[in-house]
Amino acid sequence: MSELETATDDLELIRAVARQDRQAFKMLYDRYTPRIGRYLSRLLKRPQQVDEAVNDTMLAAWQNAGRFDPSQGRLSTWLFAIAHHKGLKVLRQAERFRAETSFDTLPSVDLDNVEEQDGAAQVIAPQNPERTVLGWELGQALRWALDRLSSEHRAVIELTFGEDYSYPEIAVILDCPLNTVKTRVFHARKKLAQLLAQCGHADFATARE
Amino acid sequence: MIASTTDFSNAHVHMEIEELLPWYANETLTSAEQRAVEQHLEQCPACREALQECRALNLQVHARAEEAWQPPAGHFDRLMADIDRLTPSPTPVKTGLTLVQRISDWLRGTPSPVRWTLALESLTVAALVLVLIVTPAPLPDLGYETLSSIKAPPATTESGLQVLFAAPMTVGELQALLQDIGGQIVAGPTSLGIYTVAVTGNEPPVAARNRALATLRAHAQVRLAEPLQPD
Numbered sequence: 001m002s003e004l005e006t007a008t009d010d011l012e013l014i015r016a017v018a019r020q021d022r023q024a025f026k027m028l029y030d031r032y033t034p035r036i037g038r039y040l041s042r043l044l045k046r047p048q049q050v051d052e053a054v055n056d057t058m059l060a061a062w063q064n065a066g067r068f069d070p071s072q073g074r075l076s077t078w079l080f081a082i083a084h085h086k087g088l089k090v091l092r093q094a095e096r097f098r099a100e101t102s103f104d105t106l107p108s109v110d111l112d113n114v115e116e117q118d119g120a121a122q123v124i125a126p127q128n129p130e131r132t133v134l135g136w137e138l139g140q141a142l143r144w145a146l147d148r149l150s151s152e153h154r155a156v157i158e159l160t161f162g163e164d165y166s167y168p169e170i171a172v173i174l175d176c177p178l179n180t181v182k183t184r185v186f187h188a189r190k191k192l193a194q195l196l197a198q199c200g201h202a203d204f205a206t207a208r209e
Numbered sequence: 210m211i212a213s214t215t216d217f218s219n220a221h222v223h224m225e226i227e228e229l230l231p232w233y234a235n236e237t238l239t240s241a242e243q244r245a246v247e248q249h250l251e252q253c254p255a256c257r258e259a260l261q262e263c264r265a266l267n268l269q270v271h272a273r274a275e276e277a278w279q280p281p282a283g284h285f286d287r288l289m290a291d292i293d294r295l296t297p298s299p300t301p302v303k304t305g306l307t308l309v310q311r312i313s314d315w316l317r318g319t320p321s322p323v324r325w326t327l328a329l330e331s332l333t334v335a336a337l338v339l340v341l342i343v344t345p346a347p348l349p350d351l352g353y354e355t356l357s358s359i360k361a362p363p364a365t366t367e368s369g370l371q372v373l374f375a376a377p378m379t380v381g382e383l384q385a386l387l388q389d390i391g392g393q394i395v396a397g398p399t400s401l402g403i404y405t406v407a408v409t410g411n412e413p414p415v416a417a418r419n420r421a422l423a424t425l426r427a428h429a430q431v432r433l434a435e436p437l438q439p440d
């Protein structure tokens with residue numbers, strides 16, 4: 001389906017939802033929750049929190065469908081903005097709960113985990129520096145490193161590299177200025193490179209010999 | 210070797226371009242930005258390397274993103290149950306007061322609107338919508354009507370009003386306003402907060418509507434008051 005077709009279709013769909021058409025709502029749910037849930041699971045980690053945040057997101061979409069304005073952007077951006085907001089809310093609640101029950105201390109790098117992941121992520125550096133990066137088999141190391149980013153950094157990395165949003169769209173989703181998005185992604189990239197270097201992927205941080 | 214940015218007269222330009230690289234990699238820049246990046250890439254090895262990193266990240270995060278979320282069993286049904294809970298099915302309405310009670314319940318039960326930067330204006334505005342149906346007395350039985358089911362206003366409705374409030378009103382304020390216009394809520398709310406209000410009076414419907422319209426438009430919290438049916 002072309003982008004334009006999706007846009008037209010999306011508009012019809014959300015307008016039907018605004019008229020409280022439940023069948024249309026189910027279609028909206030089927031179309032967008034796989035992506036929304038995936039994004040929220042990057043943000044939140046715990047499956048139960050993800051289910052809850054997806055539920056909150058779709059409930060808000062139902063309640064606010066009449067407010068969607070196609071001249072302000074794509075439906076997916078609108079939904080992601082809701083999802084991000086709901087995700088942060090769940091995250092804050094979880095943090096408050098943790099603070100109250102003091103199960104947990106501040107996140108720290110787990111050294112055992114580093115070693116374990118290190119072994120799994122060991123790569124033989126190829127000769128060609130471009131291939132070092134492009135052909136990089138780092139699934140596990142990346143997962144490890146992403147998990148250690150702050151949720152702010154993780155969010156922008158996922159939205160930029162995982163969901164292919166433009167930076168103005170990310171500004172809408174995060175409800176922050178354009179420059180904040182740019183510098184946040186910049187710092188998130190640097191942090192990620194640092195973490196990867198820490199677990200043996202110096203080639204990503206430098207990759208420049 | 211790590212390329213030095215001091216090779217370039219303008220380190221600021223380098224910084225600006227490097228910040229754009231993630232979106233050059235995901236191909237979402239405007240064509241003007243894209244040209245500026247390409248121009249800079251030609252003369253900046255550091256940015257060329259950073260671009261490779263971004264492309265690698267794009268590839269890798271995408272590969273990871275293959276695992277789409279699957280709703281757990283019953284997730285959609287639970288969602289619909291939540292919706293039903295928050296969207297009371299239309300019930301026959303006895304008195305205005307009960308409905309005012311229902312508004313207050315609805316105001317309490319409705320989560321504050323999600324922020325949507327670009328649509329912020331419309332968000333702060335669209336708080337509560339009343340559809341006024343102006344009818345001559347006595348009141349018709351509109352008990353089962355909700356806005357969504359009123360495709361065309363009931364036959365008894367010569368005229369109606371659509372009202373948009375600037376912010377959620379307190380129950381007291383709403384009650385006072387309803388009294389002012391001689392209106393009574395007869396149905397709703399839908400999940401969008403839409404109520405159907407009937408105005409009763411001995412005057413002709415259009416006159417009653419215009420009187421209500423004038424009162425509403427003069428009210429500080431009313432952002433929009435329009436006839437449901439144009440004259």
Ligand SMILES: [Zn+2]
Binds near residue numbers: 222227256
């Ligand atoms: Zn540069």
